[in-house]
Amino acid sequence: MTIRTTWRRRTALGALALLCWGGLAAPSTGASATPTTAAAAATFTDEFDGPAGAAADPAKWQTETGDNVSNHERQYYTAGNRNAALDGQGHLVITARRENPANYTCWYGRCEYTSARLNTAGRFTQAYGHVEARLKVPRGQGMWPAFWMLGNDIGQVGWPNSGEIDIMENVGFEPSTIHGTLHGPGYSGSGGIGAAYTLPGGQAFADAFHTFAVDWAPNSISWSVDGTVYQRRTPADLGGRTWAFNKPFFLILNLAVGGYWPGDPDASTAFPQQLVVDHVRVTTSDTGTGRTGPITGLAGKCVDVAGGNTANGTPVQLYDCNGSPAQQWTAATDGTLRALGKCLDVTGGATADGTPVQLYDCNGTPAQRWALPAARDIVNPQADKCLDVTGNNPANATRLQLWTCGGTPNQKWNLP
Structure with a gap:
């Protein structure tokens, strides 16, 4: 389906460090492990165990900072554990607040909101396998949580040539629906290739945890919610355009506030809002798991x-x-x-x-x-x-x- 608008969340990334691009400032990379490739057949798991208030494991995640003019999002992504911290009960909590404690400046002037965005670039990349996160999304107009991936070569080839796999996106005005989408050369923004999944009976995704996953193999990606597959994409869906997904990608978790697609918060939106992450897991394709054929x-x-x-x-x-x-x-x-x-x-x-x-x-x-x-x-x-x-x-x-x-x-x- 053709989705929403041409404006999407974006940053450019080099092999080991983020660059300033799309209005989002470069985060500190900290101590970086050697990136894992498909050849190493590694797995990744984070159960977010640790004391309440601790930051996400810096050996697995780096925190991005700044605003995002590309989508006209309203939040400022902060460093450290101010807006992304463990809760002491096995969860990572990304919190969006209506505040500006440090007088942050955004593309539109003085920032109105803070939130957080984390990625595994320079810590973990992989091609193929089963990639999942168990999440409880926020609710309310203007909320835009996402679990997604970017090609690890984005610093060399740019976006959208790098490819983007959106495993889960939700916008607050669609409380019962999530979207899974591919973006690549010639099919980015509103031309992305994807589909939506809607819970039955008017249930809202913010009411409970759900598991969002892709099973990713050469020339094939399938999306599922709680084990139910709702779409599968192959190069045949691209009408001759380049399939940009047979290479390593890295993971991203974020909670945006406002923007062209979700629209801005309004008087009905309560703050703070939270994206609660129970786990993130990637299983190597060498086990056969996640392969399609x-x-x-x-x-x-x-x-x-x-x-x-x-x-x-x-x-x-x-x-x-x-x-x-x-x-x-x-x-x-x-x-x-x-x-x-x-x-x-x-x-x-x-x-x-x-x-x-x-x-x-x-x-x-x-x-x-x-x-x-x-x-x-x-x-x-x-x-x-x-x-x-x-x-x-x-x-x-x-x-x-x-x-x-x-x-x-x-x-x-x-x-x-």
């Missing part, structure tokens, strides 16, 4: 959603590999196998031999959990049984089922 098995054929049908209960079968979305599976870190925005599911949650598998809405049940041991079995732990080609039959449209694991060729699979 075909699952091949007996006779070199693929695990396939019959007819490419997204309806609940659609059979999952063996079929000639054809590269269609019905054969593109993501092995997520929550133990699910996902295609077409839904999960591989054991019908009725049964555990008996011969129980067929199907496509179904992701719901977090044991019927949708799969272990992927090195022996190349795909195992449903609840049943302690394997994904099996019925009757060892390699014919197209042979239904897949659960069966006692026997190490036979019809139970051996090659993951993407």
